[in-house]
Amino acid sequence: xxxxNEATLHAYYDxxxxxxxxxxxxxxxxxxxxLRAELQAIRSLGSALRMAEESSLAHGPEPDLWPAIAAELPxxxxxxxxxxxxxxxxxxxxxxxxxxxxxxxxxAMAAAFFALQPxxxxxxxxxxxxxxATVRYLDTGxxxxxxxxxxxxxxxxxxxxxxx
Amino acid sequence: MLTRQGSNRPGRWFAVLLALCACALPMxxxxxxxxxxxxxxxxxxxxxxxxxxxxxxxxxxLHKKLQKDxxxxxxxxxxxxxxxxxxxxxxxxxxxxxxxxxxKPILIDKKGVLLSVDVEGSIKTDLRVKSDHxxxxxxxxxxxxxxxxSVEPHF
Numbered sequence: 590x591x592x593x594n595e596a597t598l599h600a601y602y603d604x605x606x607x608x609x610x611x612x613x614x615x616x617x618x619x620x621x622x623x624l625r626a627e628l629q630a631i632r633s634l635g636s637a638l639r640m641a642e643e644s645s646l647a648h649g650p651e652p653d654l655w656p657a658i659a660a661e662l663p664x665x666x667x668x669x670x671x672x673x674x675x676x677x678x679x680x681x682x683x684x685x686x687x688x689x690x691x692x693x694x695x696x697a698m699a700a701a702f703f704a705l706q707p708x709x710x711x712x713x714x715x716x717x718x719x720x721x722a723t724v725r726y727l728d729t730g731x732x733x734x735x736x737x738x739x740x741x742x743x744x745x746x747x748x749x750x751x752x753x
Numbered sequence: 754m755l756t757r758q759g760s761n762r763p764g765r766w767f768a769v770l771l772a773l774c775a776c777a778l779p780m781x782x783x784x785x786x787x788x789x790x791x792x793x794x795x796x797x798x799x800x801x802x803x804x805x806x807x808x809x810x811x812x813x814x815l816h817k818k819l820q821k822d823x824x825x826x827x828x829x830x831x832x833x834x835x836x837x838x839x840x841x842x843x844x845x846x847x848x849x850x851x852x853x854x855x856x857k858p859i860l861i862d863k864k865g866v867l868l869s870v871d872v873e874g875s876i877k878t879d880l881r882v883k884s885d886h887x888x889x890x891x892x893x894x895x896x897x898x899x900x901x902x903s904v905e906p907h908f
Contacts, residue, residue, distance in 0.1 A: 687767050722886055726879035742818045746891035
C-alpha cells in the first residue's frame with residue numbers, strides 16, 4: 590500500500606475526508622481487499638486501545654513517570670543561551686533582549702543619520718535660524734565702501750567717487 | 754525518543770538584520786553629502802538711476818531692500834542669469850561696458866555657502882551666506898546711473 594493510500598485510509602478512519610473524497614475512497618475500498626483488511630486492522634486497534642484505557646481507569650490512575658524522566662535529562666541551561674532549544678527558552682529570550690537590542694540599534698542609526706546631516710532634516714542646509722552674512726574678504730581697490738544689511742540681505746556699496 | 758527541536762533562527766535573523774544595518778549606514782552618510790554640492794545662483798545686473806523709467810518687476814526684491822536708504826527713480830534689470838554651480842565652479846555674466854561679474858561657490862556647510870564674488874574693476878569679496886540670502890553690490894557707475902549686482906544663492 591502506498592503512503593498516499595495509507596494517509597487517506599487514516600484520514601477516512603478519523604472522519605477527516607470531505608464528502609467527495611470520502612465517496613471516492615469508499616469506491617476504492619470496495620475494489621481493494623487489501624485496503625479493507627487494513628481498515629479493519631485499524632478499527633481493531635482502536636477498539637483494543639479503548640478497552641485498555643477503560644481497564645486502566647478501573648485500576649486507578651497510572652503513576653506519573655515524568656519527574657523521573659526529567660531528573661535524567663541534561664539541564665538545558667548548562668548548554669548556554671544560544672543552544673537552548675526548548676520552545677519556552679529560545680522564544681522567551683527572543684521576546685526580551687533581542688527586540689530591545691534591535692530597537693536600540695535602529696534608534697542609534699536614526700540619531701547618527703540626523704546628526705550627520707549638514708542641516709535640519711526638514712530644511713535645506715544653510716537655512717534655518719536668523720539669516721546673516723559674514724564678509725570674509727573684501728577688496729575694493731582702495732575705495733571706500735558702505736556695508737549694510739538685514740536678516741536676509743547684505744549690501745556692499747561703493748561710495749561716490751568710484752568711477753572706473 | 755526525545756529529539757532536539759527547532760533551530761537558532763532568532764539569533765540568525767538578528768545577525769542578518771545587524772549586517773544589513775551596518776551596510777546601510779555608509780549609504781545614509783553618503784547620500785546627503787552628495788546632494789549638497791551644487792548651488793543655484795540667481796545673478797542679475799541692474800541699473801539704478803535718477804532718470805524716469807519705473808521699477809522692473811524682476812527687481813522687486815532688490816527694490817524692497819534699497820528703497821529705504823537709496824534714492825532713485827528707476828530700477829531696470831539689464832542682464833540676469835540662473836546659474837547651477839558645483840563647488841569651485843565659476844559662473845558669471847557680462848555687464849554693459851564689457852566687464853564681467855563672476856561668482857564661485859567655495860564651500861557649503863551648516864553655516865551656509867562661502868561665495869566668492871568678483872566684479873571686474875570694482876570689488877572682490879568672499880561672503881558666507883545662507884540660502885536665499887540676497888547679496889547686493891553697488892558697483893561702478895554707468896552713465897547717469899549705477900550698476901548694482903545682486904547675487905541670490907539657493908541650496
